[in-house]
Amino acid sequence: MxxxxxxxxxxxxxxxxxxxxxxxxxxxxxxxxxxxxxxxxALQSATEGLGVRAIVDGAWGFAAVQELSNDGAERAATQAVEIARASAGVIKEPVKLADAPVVEGTYVTPHETDPIEVPVERKIDLLxxxxxxxxxxxxxxxxxGFVRTFRKRTFFGNSAGSEYDQTILKCGGGIMAIAVRDGESQVRSYPGSPRGLFHTAGFEHVEGLGLEDAAPRVAEEAQALLSAPTCPAGRRDVIIGRIQLALQIHESIGHPIELDRVFGSEAAYAGTSFLTPDKLGSFRYGSxxxxxxxDATTPGGLGTFGWDDEGVPAQCVPIIEQGRFVGYISDRESAAKLGTKSSGAARADGWGALPIVRMTNINILPxxxxxxxxxxxxxxxxxLDTTRSWSIDDRRINFQFGTEVAYEIxxxxxxxxxxxPSYTGITPEFWGSCDAVCxxxxxxxxxxxxxxxxxxxQTAHVGHGVAPTRFRNVQVGVVR
Amino acid sequence: MTSRDETLSLLDRALAAAVNAGGDAADAVLMTRSNALTRFANNIIHQNVAQDSATLYLRVVMGKRTGCVRTGVLTDAGIRAAAEKAAAIARSAAEDPEFPGILHSPTAEPVGQFDEETASCPPARRAEVAGELIGHIEAAGAVAAGSVSTGAAWVGAANTAGTRQFDRRSTAGINVVAMADTAAGCAQFTGSRLDEADVADRAEFALQKCLASRGPAELEPGEYTVVLEPAVAAVLFQYLGRVAFSAEDLQRGRSCFQGKLGQRVLDERITLVDDPHDPDGSPFGFDGEGTPTRPVTLIENGVFRAAVYDQKTAAKDGVESTGHGGVPPNPGGPYLNTLLVAPGESTIDRMIESTGHGLLVSRFHYTNLAERASAQITGMTRYGLFEIADGAVSRPVKHLRFTQSVVDALSNIDAVGCERERLGSAVVPALKINSFRFTGKSDH
Structure with missing residues (x-):
């Protein structure tokens, strides 16, 4: 340790x-x-610190310090205990944690070239x-155009004896053309949404994106959008392209299956979920x-790692099987409430944040x-493809998404x-209308x-494995 | 680094390291933060966190080339390494022909509001406030969720052209939600002192909204006259702020008010000022580039009056920065600081009394820009949606999705409230708007 x-x-x-x-x-x-x-x-950000989470008298406390010294470590520990004691006075039930194995090991994202070590000139020249x-x-x-690269090294230890040394490498990038005429602007981006395509990988991922090769087509499409007709509204069969389907899964499946959210932890902020525990195993989520x-083991996924931030090993958990809802993503505390084991989805946004239930890689199977x-x-x-705007209600039922492009088939x-273009729907009805996945x-x-x-x-990096998928009789555009 | 002397001393060392690393010029910002938050749900405290941090932002300049670093390692060796990394990036970077250089700014008067007790609030005090909120709501048979936050920021900025700034502020926040089945009500407090919060009032407001919104009826989407509480009206102005007033957007032809400077663009009852010195807002003396902040009247009686500038966009237009720059690098361009909407003469009660048929909207949720040119946004209602019939709130209704141009909405004003509420860094009254468009519905 x-x-x-x-x-x-x-x-x-x-x-x-x-x-x-x-x-x-x-x-x-x-x-x-x-x-x-x-x-x-042209920016490099470096930060390091120590976060300590402790249970005292059945209540949680968390504290974090930037000072990496013996004093700093003891101060964070003492403050976490003090905060837990202050919370213990108003708890109704003590925190319980689902069992987790004692783990030990080292994990490094598979890669050829550490993206942080690639010279600045090479990154700027590419852009x-x-x-x-x-x-x-x-x-x-x-x-x-933009390129971002990440290296995060975590030394973890807990009072049960688990310890690991984990290094996650991430990188990616993207380009965007914005055409402007008479006050109207149209955006076309590549290869992902306007925020790019990122993987856990070495810099070979960025160099394989083909940004320069794709650029002329991207600019042509931005130009063409200015003269294109507005997408007509009505009920249509639609094929959702991969980039947009990633957002569709993220918002209408990834968030509602977060078990802490189901139990109300996010009620005052992000919201709750329509997926109450009585639906587990029986609810028809889709077709x-x-x-x-x-799946936290998907090669290249932004939610791929060796262990989560509670020391639970990465794993693949079924969520929907042939349309039936069969599983949540969870941490040790929320899993204990449900009487199951953690799905290994406790993730923290750096040393200064406490782990909460986050998506890993929420994938649709081909x-x-x-x-x-x-x-x-x-x-x-x-x-329809490439995310332009997104909105969904606090229980993840009613959504409306806009895309950069739509093509008549x-x-x-x-x-x-x-x-x-935009489309709107009700989550289980929409997934119930799915009849084909590539x-x-x-x-x-x-x-x-x-x-x-x-x-x-907190901001998390999460993955979505996707293929073009068809949905029948979808409301395209807004109802007038 | 919570004193002016400590902060500027560290910035001086960073600037010297930047020059030693080969920079022609440099600028630096040091941001020290202490933040703590106590979170509760299901009538118990479930998360309780604290974090202290200090971050140095350093930009090294070589002609028209720049390199930036952001680091939390503030030892001499850490600062030296950061300066060398920034210099290495600058050497490798291409020239930015629009970079205006490092400019001198006069020293700004510190205007930040600071309360030592709030800055150093112990966890037991936050737990006490959380306990009061929970107790009030639980006693009525409802379920409480929310957070109590306290903290402070100490910020210094300096550059090799002689700029030297320091300001600080404390922050306190309460977010409380009362829930019963799928009904919910919400209340907030934002300020610089935790002891200014009327905790019982906030709990009671959330509770009454929750109780009133139980058993909602179905209502079909369509166009309705709406009474928007201040928290809802604030969303309209925040989105307008994102697409209308940045000098960079105007320079690139992307503002929704492109070519309309000096023209009537909104209802004449709308006056909108970005005033970073107004004590009702969230005052601060300088921006991320070390430029002193100053008030800008964006909309005056419905007329588009001015844009906001950072140093780069100001140089391009041959004017002075208005103090709306971000910490370098800031590729997004200038952005608004504090939005103050001028009060009108009405009240929420009078707005309701004058409505034959309409909706009282308590909150919006997950709003996003749908179309930029018309500033069209979409989102859901949340925390209580009520039908108004014959001048009175008649019943709660299930939540609706809206898809609405902000420009159209703020041109269809029927009344503006005389009381304003601070929401984050915006200070906004209630609004009554005609023909507001709802386009979908949810199940609760």
């Missing part, structure tokens, strides 16, 4: 804690951005070349085509369809381009760097 982690665990235990976890975290992040041919951000390739369309007034897992066959089978439908191909040839891991939850606010 790292010396300071051991000292913090020991100090909190000596002060009366019945359970202690300590995490010493070193985070490095680099962010490079180019806008209209000039660098607008400058992509930015130049975005130029040339008459109304494309704003071009942007038989819908199979969803929470179906049987080739994309060409699915397009040919959806004559008169729409193909004509003769088995993508035809007329529409601008400003196969593994079209399946890929996407995700987001920007999943917000908790107070104080």
């Amino acid at each position: 790292h010396e300071l982690v051991e000292r913090a665990v020991g100090a909190a235990t000596s002060a009366g804690a019945s359970h202690v976890e300590a995490r010493l975290v070193s985070d490095i992040e680099e962010n490079f951005q180019v806008k209209n041919g000039a660098p607008v951000a 400058m070349r992509a930015d130049r390739a975005l130029q040339g369309q008459p109304d494309v007034k704003i071009t942007q 038989e085509a819908v199979n969803i897992v929470a 179906g049987d369809w080739e994309l060409d066959d699915l397009l040919a089978d959806t004559e008169g439908g729409l193909f 004509e003769g088995g191909r993508l035809g007329t381009l529409y601008k400003n 196969n593994e040839n079209h399946w890929m891991i996407f995700g987001t760097l920007n999943c917000g939850k908790g107070e104080p606010g």
Whole structure:
């Protein structure tokens, strides 16, 4: 166990804690951005600190310090115990934790090139070349590109004897063209949503994104959107592309299956969930085509790791089987309330934040369809992709999402381009209308760097494995 | 680093390290924070956290090239390493022809509101407030959730052109939700002193909203006259602020008020000022670039009067920064500080009394921009939606989705409230708006 982690665990235990976890975290992040041919951000952020979470008299306390010293470790431990004691006076029931194995080991994200070690010139050159390739369309007034790289090393230890040394490497990037004319602006981005495509991986992931090659098409589509007709409203069969399906899963499945949310922990902020425990095992979430897992072992996923921030090993948990709701994502506390084991989904936003239930990689399992066959089978439908806006209610029932593009499906191909598309629905009805998922040839891991939850606010990086998927009779556009 | 001398001394060391690392010029910001939050749900405290941190932001300049670092390692060796890393980035970066250089700013008068007791509030005091909120709501048979937060920030900014700034502020917040089945009510407090919060009043407000919203009826989406409580009206102004007033958006042709400077763009009863010195808001003396903040009248009686600038956009237009810059690098351009909406003459009660048929909206939830050009937003109602019939609140109704242009909404004003509420950094009255568009419904 790292010396300071051991000292913090020991100090909190000596002060009366019945359970202690300590995490010493070193985070490095680099962010490079180019806008209209000039660098607008070239930033490295480095932070390290120690967070201690303790149970005293059945209540939690958490404290974190930036000072990595014996004094700092003992101060964090003492403060965590003091905060727990202050909370203990108003608890109704003592905290219970689901059993977890004692673990020990080292995990490093599989990679070829540590993305933090790649020279600055190489990152900026990649962006400058992509930015130049975005130029040339008459109304494309704003071009942007960005690359971000992350390295997070965590030394974990708890009072049960678990300890690990885990290094997670992440990187990705994206480009965007914004066409502006007569006060209207249209955005086209690549390869993910406007926030890019990120993996747990080495820098080879960024160099494989093909930003420069894709740039001319991206700019052309932004230009074309200005002249495109507005997407007509009405009930339509739709094929949701991978980037947008990642958001659809995130908002309408990933959040409602968070067990702490189900039990009300987020009631005053993000909201609750319609997925009450009585629905577990019986509720029809979607059609038989819908199979969803929470898999923290998916290669490249932003939610892929060795152990979570409570020391629970990464695992793959079934969530929806042939449309039936069968599992939540959980941490040790919420799992104990349900009488199950943790799904290994306790994740903290750095050393200064306490672990809460977060998505890992929430993936739809591939179906049987080739994309060409699915397009040919959806004559008169729409193909929607790339997230533009999103909104969903506090119980995750009513959603409305906008996408950058919609195409009329004509003769088995993508035809007329529409601008400003949106679609809306009710979560179980929508997933119940799913009747086709493309196969593994079209399946890929996407995700987001920007999943917000908790107070104080925490941001998590989570993954979504997706393939193009068809839904029948969806409300496109808003009802007038 | 909570004193002016300590803060500026560290910034001086950072600037010297930047020059030693090869920089022609540099600027730096040091932000020291102490934040704590006690969270409760299901009538118990379930999370209780505290964090102290100090972060140095350092930009090293070489001609038109810049490199930035952000570090929490504030030893001499840590600062030296940060400066060398920033210099290495600057050497490798391409030139930014629009970079205006490191500019001198006069020393700003500290205007931040600071209360030592709030800054150093012990966990037992937050637990006491949480206990009072829980007790009030639980006694009525409802379930309480929410948070009590306290904290402070001490911020210094300096650069090699002689700028030297320091200011500080404390913050206190209460967020309380009362729940019964799927009905819920919410109340908030934002301020600089925890002892200014009327804890019982906040608990009672949330409780009454919750109790009144039980057993909601179904209502079909459509266009309704709406009475928007201040927390709801604030959302409209926050989204307008995101798409209308940034000088960068205007320079790129993307503002929803493009080409309309000096023209009537909203109802004449709307006056909107960004005043970072107003004590009703969240005052602070300087921005992330060390520029002194100053008030900007954005909308005056419905007329679009001015944009907000940082140093880069100001140089491009040949004007001075208005003190709306972020800490470098800030690729998003200038943004608003404190939004103050001028009060009107009405009250929520009078707005309801004058409504034949409409809706009283308590909160919006998960609002997002749907179309930029018209500032169209979509989101859900939350924490109590009520039908108004014949001048009185008649019944609770199930939550609805709205999809509405903010510009259209603020042009369809029927009345503006005379009392304002502080919500985050915005200070906003209630509004009555005609023809507000609801486009979907939920199950609760």
